[in-house]
Amino acid sequence: MLDWLLEPLAFDFMQRGLLAATLVGVICAVVGCYIVLRGMAFLGDALAHTILPGMALGYLVSGGQRGALFWWALAAAVVSSLGIGALSRDGRLKQDTAIGIVFAGMFALGVALISTARSYAVDLSHFLFGNILGITNQDIGLTFSVGVLVLLLVWAFYKEFLVLAFDVQLATTLRLPARLLEILLSLLTAVAIVASLQTVGVALVAAMLVTPAATAMLLTKSLPRMMLLAALIAAGSGFLGLYISFYFNVASGAAIVLTCTLIFVLVWLLRRPGVRNAAA
């Protein structure tokens, strides 16, 4: 058993991968709690897909330099989330319609850009499905800084985000700047998604945002505990998933997400509504 645990650690790429999976798991799980509570899972998935044209452009401009791609991806996500906000702002479109339009349009743009130059299609597939074993020390440093920033902001705006998520009307009557907080929350989502690109990829990042938070919500009825549990579940899934990937030769991003999903299914089956809801 100990050998089974220690053997992968002899490889540098596994050490870096495990560290990255843990960091990304924690970032996504904490931000994901707000996404689950506000019922915005679609926004998470959509934002992840809108990143593609940013990365394709970044690739064209900087020739595959990874540090630069992070910023291009982040720029695309920020532009998309602001665009969604602007489209749904005046009430002519519902928000999920605006999300659908921006998401499909941006993703198509990404596919179009990629298709013009076949030579880098393989590299970009890493961003669709992740390439956790190709992570560099520089990537880890960046992910760590991003993680600290995200957690600090979630902590600093805890009260405000809580009111915003629970009761938007109250946010207005208490004179909290609801729109500013909303933009900040979607920026945090964008940052969490971009940070996860290398571990699970665009196509699967929505699972990292939604599944651990949803699992934690079934287990507790207190927000701080929900965040902590979600972070533990996500970090644990990252660890376990990577070991599964190592020993059974499964794609790493898929293994991590499948582990998350399995934990969710187990919790969902074991915690039936009647047990915890003694509603009057």
Place this chain on the structure above:
Amino acid sequence: MLKRIFNPSPAHAHGQRSVAVDLRKLSVRFDGHLALEDISLQVEPGLRVAVVGPNGAGKSTLFNVLAGLLLPSAGQVRIYGHAPAQHHCLAYVPQSSQVDWTFPVSVRDVVMMGRSGHLGLLRWPGAEDRRLVDESLARVGLAGLARRQIGQLSGGQRQRMFIARALAQGANLLLLDEPLAGLDIPSQEQIVNILDELRALSISVLFATHDLGLAAERFDRILLLNRRLVAYGSPEQVFSGEHLTAAYGGHMQAIETKDGRLLLGDSGGHAHA
């Protein structure tokens, strides 16, 4: 805008003598039609006002404008002398159906939200905030349920929790949008009794309801709406056959009993015995 988080304004900066609600020629366009038209009204502080009128009369629209959630298309709105959403003095008790009851917060957490507007960024609730929350919970009779997750409360307890939040917020004007809908008679009675007690704190209450009998019996003033202001005054002044026909048309039955009391029934709501 950030200034609003860093420097929240004090709770009771407004003058005690200003009227609670001051509407001047208010018109509101909502969903392409005029939901409220040319409403002028002054509500003195400390009064409990029942807001009545048929479905679609603009009761919720009026509340949304007062809370600053909807902008008027014409006219002026002042709450204790302030524009809407410029002050903490107003609290809106949401309709129960708009609340996510699975949300992972306790009763105490929700009441504490009332304090968050006073605290400002990076400030955490202190002893004074906790004292106010405890006091508010006790006043509505929920002290024993403070640690419950909100989904475990009964319908009446849910409404009382939001009234406690308004008290913790230090609100001087309480908006309740059909708070009795779906509640049994004892729970309804409990909530109206709490509102009676708020009179001692000189908190003004606007209370939208379909229950005209309750409105006549337990409220100081009646605001009868049907897109326009039909009548505002004491129950005796407002509940005349002429006003009711103007507001409800043929959908209203008003029967005067021997002792001079009006028995009223509104097709849109619940009968009150």
